[in-house]
Amino acid sequence: MNYAYLSHIKLRNATEQPVYMQLRDAFRELIANGTLQSDNKMPSSRMLSEHFAIHRQTVVAAMEELVAEGWLVSKQRKGLFVNDKLPEIKPRTYGSAVKTYPATASFNFHQTTHPTVARKSYLFGFDDGYPDIRIAPYSALSKAYSQTLAENAHRNIMTRVATGAGSLLLREELAKMMRTYRGLLITADNVLLTHGSQMSIYLVANRLLTKGDNVVVTKPNYLTSNNLFKTQGANLLEIGVDDDGMRVDELEAVCKKKKVRFVFVTSHHHHPTTVTLSIERRIRLLQLAEQHGFAIIEDDYDYDYHYENKPLLPIASYDRHGSVIYIGSFSKILSQAFRVGYIIAPADFIQQVSVYRRLVDRQGDQVLEDAFGKLFQNNTIKNHIRKAAHLYKERRDATYELLNSELNNYMYCNLPEGGLAFWTHVDRSLSLEDIAVRCAAKGVFFPDGRTYNYDKAKMNACRIGFASMNTKELHKAVDILKTELKRMPIKR
Numbered sequence: 001m002n003y004a005y006l007s008h009i010k011l012r013n014a015t016e017q018p019v020y021m022q023l024r025d026a027f028r029e030l031i032a033n034g035t036l037q038s039d040n041k042m043p044s045s046r047m048l049s050e051h052f053a054i055h056r057q058t059v060v061a062a063m064e065e066l067v068a069e070g071w072l073v074s075k076q077r078k079g080l081f082v083n084d085k086l087p088e089i090k091p092r093t094y095g096s097a098v099k100t101y102p103a104t105a106s107f108n109f110h111q112t113t114h115p116t117v118a119r120k121s122y123l124f125g126f127d128d129g130y131p132d133i134r135i136a137p138y139s140a141l142s143k144a145y146s147q148t149l150a151e152n153a154h155r156n157i158m159t160r161v162a163t164g165a166g167s168l169l170l171r172e173e174l175a176k177m178m179r180t181y182r183g184l185l186i187t188a189d190n191v192l193l194t195h196g197s198q199m200s201i202y203l204v205a206n207r208l209l210t211k212g213d214n215v216v217v218t219k220p221n222y223l224t225s226n227n228l229f230k231t232q233g234a235n236l237l238e239i240g241v242d243d244d245g246m247r248v249d250e251l252e253a254v255c256k257k258k259k260v261r262f263v264f265v266t267s268h269h270h271h272p273t274t275v276t277l278s279i280e281r282r283i284r285l286l287q288l289a290e291q292h293g294f295a296i297i298e299d300d301y302d303y304d305y306h307y308e309n310k311p312l313l314p315i316a317s318y319d320r321h322g323s324v325i326y327i328g329s330f331s332k333i334l335s336q337a338f339r340v341g342y343i344i345a346p347a348d349f350i351q352q353v354s355v356y357r358r359l360v361d362r363q364g365d366q367v368l369e370d371a372f373g374k375l376f377q378n379n380t381i382k383n384h385i386r387k388a389a390h391l392y393k394e395r396r397d398a399t400y401e402l403l404n405s406e407l408n409n410y411m412y413c414n415l416p417e418g419g420l421a422f423w424t425h426v427d428r429s430l431s432l433e434d435i436a437v438r439c440a441a442k443g444v445f446f447p448d449g450r451t452y453n454y455d456k457a458k459m460n461a462c463r464i465g466f467a468s469m470n471t472k473e474l475h476k477a478v479d480i481l482k483t484e485l486k487r488m489p490i491k492r
Contacts, residue, residue: 023062042080125445127465129421133335144371164354166193167369173376183317195339213261222271245277262295269419289323306418307393399466420467438484
């Protein structure tokens with residue numbers, strides 16, 4: 001037999017990939033590109049071992065995988081042969097075979113555009129408003145998670161399929177918290193757990209929307225929700241925002257002209273501007289929902305952080321007509337990495353969303369959800385929120401002082417009553433993208449504005465998060481930002 005093709009096989013250092021896998025892949029490619037044809041005999045394991053100077057068992061391991069995958073067959077007393085049941089393969093010049101997985105698909109598919117923030121390795125920075133993950137009660141969560149694993153294994157429920165609504169323990173604890181602290185008179189039947197707010201918004205929109213339905217959002221708005229609604233075929237109607245939140249008078253005018261399917265509102269701290277929807281407008285919004293038959297999706301993403309006065313109760317707490325779908329998550333409490341969110345709504349809607357959710361996500365993360373439930377039971381979550389709110393208020397005040405004393409020539413913002421970020425307007429002669437690039441070169445993240453300056457709405461504004469940096473990091477970040485801004489001349 002002519003085994004000249006073996007000279008083309010180059011085995012690399014085993015640290016990149018086990019040698020037996022390299023050999024397996026090489027022979028798989030030789031068969032796929034037609035160099036080895038059906039019923040060709042393979043070299044013996046001894047011969048291959050000597051040729052490549054590798055252990056014979058390494059060769060045997062590679063050949064066994066090729067047999068298991070159907071590329072080779074073993075014939076008694078004769079050796080290994082290329083399977084003659086492979087599809088017909090036409091020989092090609094060696095080296096013409098594709099070396100990587102195809103970069104483009106051969107079929108058509110829907111495309112979605114959404115600006116993303118490339119979070120490379122920054123020392124620290126002004127994010128969109130994230131919590132400080134360093135202060136999260138990880139040890140308590142780890143203990144609760146381990147305990148949950150042990151209990152579930154003992155109860156033999158690890159292989160059971162949970163309800164589409166999620167962990168009963170966590171749903172009951174959430175319902176208790178909502179009744180006590182947010183005025184929502186609900187039970188576990190009104191709660192569905194998800195993998196975060198974005199999944200919640202998607203599931204709700206999918207159950208509500210038919211292509212061409214009108215959806216009212218603010219301008220500016222949380223861009224991800226806009227894109228989610230568009231992918232579901234919605235027609236977005238944008239209305240304004242002022243210091244009292246969504247302009248409900250504009251919504252009323254819209255309702256007189258068009259049928260609205262639902263209104264999306266971030267009531268507590270409007271995203272991105274951080275303003276709070278006034279109590280008068282909350283009541284009027286509920287009245288319009290009852291009058292015109294639309295639903296209200298209330299995204300209350302950071303209700304727990306309010307620094308000046310007691311926060312207004314959610315719109316859902318005043319709802320007696322079944323109009324509000326209330327959404328939240330634990331991302332702002334612990335970390336973006338823990339994807340646990342919730343939907344609160346009338347029980348019949350929750351049941352239908354649960355049925356649909358099982359089509360795209362069988363049951364969620366039962367163990368993590370139960371562990372979170374334990375953290376509610378032993379007051380770990382409650383105590384952490386109280387401590388974090390006190391710390392974040394200090395960081396908010398320090399950031400506001402620095403922005404006004406060090407950067408007032410370049411940007412301005414109002415002091416938010418709560419939340420984890422400032423809505424900051426930058427001098428229009430300065431490019432947010434240029435600032436972002438300059439800061440990134442110094443290891444500091446600064447938003448480039450693309451997230452909110454969309455559809456020709458060049459506001460030259462961005463959210464500057466303050467919670468994830470301690471005081472020392474905050475001063476360093478401001479110093480770097482100020483230095484870079486000084487190098488960018490302002491044209492008056």
